[in-house]
Amino acid sequence: MHLNILYRGSLVSCNYGCEYCPFAKRQQTAAELASDKQDLERFVNWVSQHPQHEFSILFTPWGEALIHRCYQQALVRLTQMPHVNKAAIQTNLSCNLDWVEESNKDKLALWATFHPEWVERDSYVAKCLELDKLGAHFSAGVVGFPQFKHEIAALRQDLPEHVYLWINAVKAELPNLSQEDREFFKSIDPLYELNTQHYPSFGRSCRAGKSAISVDGQGTMRRCHFIKAPIGNIYDTNWENYLVDRTCTNQTCHCHIGYVHLEYLELDKVFGSGILERIPQKLFPFSPLIKGGRGDQL
Template structure:
């Protein structure tokens, strides 16, 4: 059993609807019934209550299948969790398509946003305006986009328009095999110097990983797994039986393709790259280095 002095939780409830229609996403424009949304809200409230009652340190990363911040319950959850003294970081993945009026209710020293840019769904001027609002309000955030070749001019323009202290990452398209040639990779690396990490399918089987030890994934029912990519349950958050199953263990998967997984692989030593910004995907000292 591992020490639980600090636990990182990747939370993904049943929410699976999104207000965007991106062709590369299976949850685009999916609508849920009122009953389904209420079920998600109940699961979220239960999770927030558990986090509130916990005494040891937490970092929490919401990784919904859909867009969560269009729902008031998620905005309220972030505000509540950000003010808990034992919560080091609370972050969420979002397309930033909503009003930012809820931000003053949050403790910005612990809040962070993983923002995604979808060129087919939002005008770049409107997206940039929201990003500048985040900068003006002192919100910690990164921005990312899927590296679809047809979108590269728009992604490059976004990089040119953003303040240099804002990190812009690019997620590689990996489902199409050898999608990029060397010129593509060089072009994207000029936007995201860390693209080489993401474009790689990291061999992980048998390798040490912090998931299942100090990092866990939790679903709406409270089922605990080591990460989003390994199905084996480790118990349940609400019964507490998961704690006895937390231990250092090698990864059972052949490769790890997603930042939310491979950032925890010990042999990659990405702690030295991201520091305390691993969840929200912000490299350590990025802003300071960009200002030089």
């Protein structure tokens, strides 16, 4: 069995202060961080104890995880396990990258977000270029606020052409965007329009709950981050029995880490092995998804 796991522990602290984020500049006590570390180590040990399965893991912390050594070492250890196909993480890339050399870079991936209001573009680009030189897989991206268009355009110029630069659509602001703004975002990210939708999902088949799950620090299994009802716990001896076909119980799905698992969207064909770290196999051949054909149902 191959299982995608989105892991989110109790880390809710971040070193950036983005105004749209409830966890901005939030700090946790030493005891809280120690508890999160203990949960993380238990999870990594659990993965190591199940070599009969294959795993791809994406860490989706509410805060910034890679400034903590325990998350760096978790990625190092996971990428060295033969039965782990991928270990990826969402990050603002503010950490040092010394630990990357210790990892198996064929299995390591980073989803690296640029926050122009909190870091100089040159500093962020330098980290991206370092990752590229090290041979690590990563995507770069930014939240699609029009006031950052100049920085976004400059970032696209500064990054190597082969690095995918995604734009996170700000759903609440879409009605206020000009057509010029939307065309600009599409010129940077050919898949931008895929992220502007609230996809019908109620009653639809979804890989979430069968071949993809979310797991919290206590080991609680949920089909995804957006359906709160537990389906089991990975630390139960019969945890595999909880993995069954399920249809979605939400009316719509609008977040990339959720809708990529909806069967009818077939976005596994777009992202392939890069589905967790948001790296498409190719860009321009998939533009019909947003302009016609199968895209009409999106």
